[in-house]
Amino acid sequence: MPAAALLTDTEIDQRLTALPDWTRDGNAIRRTAKAADFPTAIRIVVDVAEQAEEMDHHPDIDIRWRTLHFTLSTHSAGGLTALDFELAGRIDQVVAAH
Numbered sequence: 001m002p003a004a005a006l007l008t009d010t011e012i013d014q015r016l017t018a019l020p021d022w023t024r025d026g027n028a029i030r031r032t033a034k035a036a037d038f039p040t041a042i043r044i045v046v047d048v049a050e051q052a053e054e055m056d057h058h059p060d061i062d063i064r065w066r067t068l069h070f071t072l073s074t075h076s077a078g079g080l081t082a083l084d085f086e087l088a089g090r091i092d093q094v095v096a097a098h
């Protein structure tokens with residue numbers, strides 16, 4: 001995969017309008033998802049892991065019982081790139097499927 005370019009603030013704002021569950025926090029975007037129960041939360045994490053491996057782009061995930069906190073940033077670029085928004089969309093699809 002080619003090196004991802006940092007997005008400008010304007011590009012980030014535009015992309016966030018298409019992802020209403022995500023908010024910006026400095027060099028990252030975040031969303032929280034509440035699953036029906038703990039096993040479902042873990043299944044979401046497993047499915048997100050599959051997407052992350054396919055993209056070779058990985059989220060930070062905080063698991064609190066049935067609540068998941070996802071934080072996305074492109075560490076190698078030092079900020080937000082198109083990869084983070086692609087992964088955010090995939091995470092939304094996984095969450096919606098559970």
Ligand SMILES: C[C@H](O)[C@H](O)[C@H]1CNC2=NC(N)=NC(=O)C2=N1
Binds near residue numbers: 056057059075
């Ligand atoms: C070698 C491999 O491509 C890199 O370590 C990848 C893996 N996953 C990654 N995930 C994220 N979020 N940021 C990165 O910079 C990153 N780098």
